Amino acid sequence: MTTTPQSSTVASASPANSPVADPQNIAVVGGGMAGLLAALVLARDGHHITVYERDDTDVPATADEAFDKWDRRGAAHARQSHAILARLRRILRDRAPDVLEELMAQGATELSVERILPPDIDDREPRPGDEDLALLCVRRLTIEWVLRKAVTAEPNVVWRGGVGVAGLLADGTDVRGLRLDDGTTVEADLVVVGGGRNSPILDWIAELGGAVQPVEEQSEAGIVYLSRFYRLRDGQELPLLTKDGAGGDIGYIAFAGFYGDNNTFSITFGVPTNDRELLAALREPSAWEAAIRTLKPLDPWTADGLAEPITDVESMARLKNRVRRFVVDGTPVATGVVVIGDAALATNPWYGKGCSLAGIAAEELSRALKQHGRDRVGLAHAMDTAVREELEPHYAMAVRQDADRIKLHTSMHDGSEPDAMAAATRDFVLNGLLPATRVDADVFRAFFRSFNMLDKPEVLMTDQKVMAAAFAAHAKKDERPPAPKLGPERDEFLAVMAAATA
Ligand SMILES: Cc1cc2nc3c(=O)[nH]c(=O)nc-3n(C[C@H](O)[C@H](O)[C@H](O)COP(=O)(O)OP(=O)(O)OC[C@H]3O[C@@H](n4cnc5c(N)ncnc54)[C@H](O)[C@@H]3O)c2cc1C
Incomplete structure (x- = not known):
């Protein structure tokens, strides 16, 4: 028929x-x-x-219920952590404003640029384009x-x-x-x-x-993605992003907190696919709970009495x-x-x-x-x-970012010499670009626009002001006090998890 x-x-x-x-x-x-x-x-x-x-x-x-x-x-x-970038928010705002309104009515929130501008930036004047620059915090199923x-x-x-x-x-x-x-x-x-x-x-x-x-x-993306969701207890609130942000990459693992809707949030790890020991350990909920408490940017997310888990640890590979x-x-x-x-x-x-x-x-x-x-x-x-x-x-x-990260993980894993170009790129980002975003309102916005797909990727790297600020910050990297450690070394991280499950 x-x-x-x-x-x-x-x-x-x-x-x-x-x-x-x-x-x-x-x-x-x-x-x-x-x-x-x-x-x-x-x-x-x-x-x-x-x-x-x-x-x-x-x-x-x-x-x-969803x-x-x-x-x-x-x-x-669909039950893994999702960040809804400013690009999709802008599409909804322009093409279906009623849908964006309904999302907000159903508990979504917006992380606008003025809300997450790093605290060390004194210049808090709004800029043209700020109206586009907001992430949507909402569960994927919502x-x-x-x-x-x-x-x-x-x-x-x-x-x-x-x-x-x-x-x-x-x-x-x-x-x-x-x-x-x-x-x-x-x-x-x-x-x-x-x-x-x-x-x-x-x-x-x-x-x-x-x-x-x-x-x-x-x-290959080179990671397995693991998430666990939580619900805030009555009367509790999750503070807005702190100076330490809500995540980080400590070499052997990356992690992030995701604000959800309706008093929910989630924590997610990106674990290198070749690190089977770390993967196996993190899948155990008690080990997971101990692990997330070792990561400084997650301190506000793991405070005693703040929240309770509402899912197991869910992983997604391949x-x-x-x-x-x-x-x-x-x-x-x-x-x-x-x-x-x-x-x-x-x-x-x-x-x-x-x-x-x-x-x-x-x-x-x-x-x-x-x-x-x-x-x-x-x-x-x-x-x-x-x-x-x-x-x-x-x-x-x-593809480029993953290829570099996989090379670095491989050398970390087998003890070989790290790929020089991948290591130099990581060094430039960690010690040049990111520090520059923390002190300059325009550099922060350019970075945040790029991350949120409001600009094509090449725009950031060809922005003269951004590059000048990043190179200047990189040139002074040895003059700055060492960045505070975001988390333990891998051996200690594993030991904390092992102790939690013993
Ligand atoms: C672990 C993980 C985390 C992610 N995190 C993010 C994030 O933070 N932010 C973000 O923007 N994106 C994220 N993504 C990506 C995002 O989820 C996907 O890009 C998005 O779901 C793609 O939508 P889609 O409609 O193409 O596919 P899907 O959402 O997978 O939908 C496909 C649909 O097609 C249906 N279907 C399939 N075959 C048939 C058929 N033959 N007949 C009828 N129906 C069919 C399925 O039932 C399903 O409903 C993540 C992805 C993963 C895997």
Whole structure:
């Protein structure tokens, strides 16, 4: 059976959106962050959207219920710490201000630049652009829940929960719809695939038998990501970032505290994949609790009586940086299909970029559809250009950072000489760039904009004021008192954990 999803109503457009003249029937595969953001933006452009999401669960009633009970086995990482960078906040503010408002009403908070400007900076004057510069503190399942409610409330969205997609319906390499798990097919003017990092999209395209196949590039992130969530006890408050920040990288391990919503927060470690001893130890909750109490920036987060854990220690491995290109040597591998989110491009979660990358892809797709309409070849090229220009620089940065870190971890592990370039880069960041951010309001903002993907990565490193300040700080590194230690040496860290489990 082939059906054509239709809806009868016209989209409610927010002021930032201008509806298209020729709305299309768009099938979205996957209702995770990428599918939701694309569905929201495209529905508000006036398109008719059907979302096919394999997970078959009712929408929870509250944010806490979403966290405690929502069955999101299709996105197992949804219960890991997520930072929602300023880039995605800005996309929501500009494209769906009501969704941002609802997020705040549901307990999200904002870490704006004026709130986290380092205490040693006297110049606290606001700057143009500060209105963009705020992180969203919210659990991933809360933002997903708010987005899901917003998407399903759109009159021109049909949500097909519990419906898995098995492949593409196509005329040669021209995609015309979907094949569903139940053997039926559906037609669509355009298919948007947002099936996440395990999406079999490459197999689906291979099945079309085209002469040109997608190109994939991938590299190891080099870490396992471990998180544990906590809830503040009645009457307790988590202080705002202190001078020590809320995390750090002490060479053999990186750690961070994440502010959540509704009196929750989480603590996360990035453990080198080759350090099996550390990984095994941290998975034990009592060892974890002892470990987090050795890390100075986490002192406010681990104060006696502050909070109680609400999850076990959850880990996520096999993390990669990966990009797939769907226009190869100038030829689209298929038309009528656009791949977004982790299915197209994924980065090491430690950098917190994934949801913002999904938001950028949704915006770019909206723009490309307005420009190219039903010109399917034009759309494929426009999306390829957008990915290369707007997304890949962030991917390339993650690849470079991870390659350097993996080299340093390897030498730490096997006692070999550290890679000179990787060591020099780390030294410049730790003893030049970061100290400069702590004393200069503009350097801090430039760094924070870069971290939050408001600027492309190269902007920071080519900013003359930033580089001059970083080199000056680096030149004086030996004149400064040694930076306070953020945590113990690895042996001591392991010993503390061993004692906690003895
Ligand atoms: C441990 C970890 C921590 C992270 N931390 C951050 C962070 O701090 N900040 C940040 O911005 N990003 C973070 N990310 C990245 C972010 O979670 C992803 O980039 C984001 O989830 C990608 O969204 P997506 O929609 O592409 O995939 P997902 O969110 O994985 O959603 C895919 C959806 O598609 C559905 N699906 C899959 N196949 C089918 C099918 N055949 N038919 C129907 N439905 C299907 C799945 O059920 C799922 O709902 C983190 C990732 C990990 C792994």
